[in-house]
Amino acid sequence: MIKFDSNLFFIVLLCIFQIIFNSANRHDNVNFSKTNNNDLQKCLSLSLPLSIRTIYPCNTLTNQNSSRYKCDHFNVSSLSSIRGGRISHSPAVIVYATDNSDVQNVVKCASKLNYIVNALSGGHSYEGYGLGSIYNNIIINMEAINYININQRDRTGTFGAGARLGPIYYKTYQYDKYTINAGTCPWIGLAGHALGGGFGILARLYGLLADNILEMTAVNAQGKLLTINKTHEPELYWALRGAGGGLFVIVTEFKFRLVKSPSLVTTFSSIWYPNATKLVIKRYQSLLFNDKTLNLSNNIFLSMSNVVSLMLTTLPTPNKTNIHKQDWLSSVYGELSTGKNDSDYRQLLLNNLTYPTYNFKAKHLFYEQPISDHSLDQFIDVLALGDGELYLSFNPWGGYISTIPVDKTAFPHRSSKVGIQFRIYWNDGQDEKQQLNWLNQVYLSLYNDSTKHSYINYIDRDVHNWMNYYYHTHQKRLINIKHIYDKNNRFSFERTIQ
Numbered sequence: 001m002i003k004f005d006s007n008l009f010f011i012v013l014l015c016i017f018q019i020i021f022n023s024a025n026r027h028d029n030v031n032f033s034k035t036n037n038n039d040l041q042k043c044l045s046l047s048l049p050l051s052i053r054t055i056y057p058c059n060t061l062t063n064q065n066s067s068r069y070k071c072d073h074f075n076v077s078s079l080s081s082i083r084g085g086r087i088s089h090s091p092a093v094i095v096y097a098t099d100n101s102d103v104q105n106v107v108k109c110a111s112k113l114n115y116i117v118n119a120l121s122g123g124h125s126y127e128g129y130g131l132g133s134i135y136n137n138i139i140i141n142m143e144a145i146n147y148i149n150i151n152q153r154d155r156t157g158t159f160g161a162g163a164r165l166g167p168i169y170y171k172t173y174q175y176d177k178y179t180i181n182a183g184t185c186p187w188i189g190l191a192g193h194a195l196g197g198g199f200g201i202l203a204r205l206y207g208l209l210a211d212n213i214l215e216m217t218a219v220n221a222q223g224k225l226l227t228i229n230k231t232h233e234p235e236l237y238w239a240l241r242g243a244g245g246g247l248f249v250i251v252t253e254f255k256f257r258l259v260k261s262p263s264l265v266t267t268f269s270s271i272w273y274p275n276a277t278k279l280v281i282k283r284y285q286s287l288l289f290n291d292k293t294l295n296l297s298n299n300i301f302l303s304m305s306n307v308v309s310l311m312l313t314t315l316p317t318p319n320k321t322n323i324h325k326q327d328w329l330s331s332v333y334g335e336l337s338t339g340k341n342d343s344d345y346r347q348l349l350l351n352n353l354t355y356p357t358y359n360f361k362a363k364h365l366f367y368e369q370p371i372s373d374h375s376l377d378q379f380i381d382v383l384a385l386g387d388g389e390l391y392l393s394f395n396p397w398g399g400y401i402s403t404i405p406v407d408k409t410a411f412p413h414r415s416s417k418v419g420i421q422f423r424i425y426w427n428d429g430q431d432e433k434q435q436l437n438w439l440n441q442v443y444l445s446l447y448n449d450s451t452k453h454s455y456i457n458y459i460d461r462d463v464h465n466w467m468n469y470y471y472h473t474h475q476k477r478l479i480n481i482k483h484i485y486d487k488n489n490r491f492s493f494e495r496t497i498q
Ligand SMILES: Cc1cc2nc3c(=O)[nH]c(=O)nc-3n(C[C@H](O)[C@H](O)[C@H](O)COP(=O)(O)OP(=O)(O)OC[C@H]3O[C@@H](n4cnc5c(N)ncnc54)[C@H](O)[C@@H]3O)c2cc1C
Pocket: 081, 118, 119, 120, 121, 122, 123, 124, 125, 126, 128, 129, 130, 131, 132, 142, 161, 162, 182, 183, 184, 185, 187, 188, 189, 190, 191, 192, 193, 195, 196, 197, 198, 199, 200, 244, 245, 246, 247, 249, 250, 251, 252, 457, 458
């Protein structure tokens, strides 16, 4: 990670490389629905058990005092990890499903009465798409379908789609230190994450999380329950591993191949003064785009001391370096900042992992070649134009990910070597427009050297040619699959496959 701050510029380098600036406005703009949803309310009341929570915006119901449902003056954005005006539509209802038949019954009502349905699992979509984006939709909150079952004999895990990564990391680790090769934030929902690929620090060793999906259970657009694996619904099995959530079906259960967690995780951070920025990036690129080094970092957890020493000898001499060793569970829970002991993790499981929300925006690009000197100079110029908290993560992709044939799953970016994620955070008191403008300029400065493609899990609503940007060579096949499984767009949002 590389970090800068407006007073004291400093750069921190981890295995993943980021640049942070410090210095932030949020607009809650909720349009309340005016539609009459009484028919929907009747259908759901008749088909769901009394115990299922269904919450409607109060102004859409004639009878607000029923014992069968509740109404609320809710602000949907409170259900998402992103705050602010980007989430502004109001749904017809939020249903808290508890099992497959709840999901099936909701989809059947939606199909009968022509409502759009969106599944919400962990609420961590970068654009809040777990809540959908189209006015008067039905949101199925999957958070209660969160069971975690481990089969020690065949080293597989079967998880409810609403489970979050943190509890899965915790429980799988209790079984002979097994784990899943997923992302770093323990609050992320399994479903959205795995359906879009799922990139984490074990990706170069074990591939994407989607590469280890063995089977799924899902509800289709007609409300029918499907088993999806290599032999049942093979095209859907292909599409659900990498094309992203919210598109074809609602997955209720995943079965994964578990992987062995590393016995020790070593992270290191280095700090440089800002005038070293270009040199640090150039030298770091010489490692990231070097086939010999890339093979070494394939085994990043097996030979970390080699990697650390190689990094330190290649990069310019830092002002300061910290090396930190910890066990796997502490490293994946690292973002929680709750200390390292077991009871903290257990407590978090009991508390169902309420998660922080941010004013933030992210953009992302893949690279197959190093960034040119000319673009780096432009990048450094535009960095100086803003004042705020800007992060750039230079993630090494490739490794095992690139050994899997590109047509094996819907994830199309197997030949990309590096992904750069551009993220900006702001406070309620800062000018959102100014911050977003700065982020965009920095992103554009490095755009031409990229593959001009990106990762669906880092979805960005400002991209217009999104079919090509996210799906590249897989566009046509995905459009066909969408047409087969959901030709009426029951599952859709503003960046849906079409
Ligand atoms: C703080 C943070 C850290 C992150 N770190 C990483 C990382 O390390 N690696 C990485 O790869 N990504 C990372 N991400 C991105 C994350 O993987 C995606 O945003 C992912 O889609 C989130 O899934 P979710 O279930 O939490 O989100 P949601 O907002 O609930 O859903 C995301 C999308 O999936 C759909 N969906 C949800 N549940 C289902 C279901 N059961 N069936 C079908 N569709 C469904 C939704 O409708 C929506 O379109 C991070 C995101 C955040 C906010």
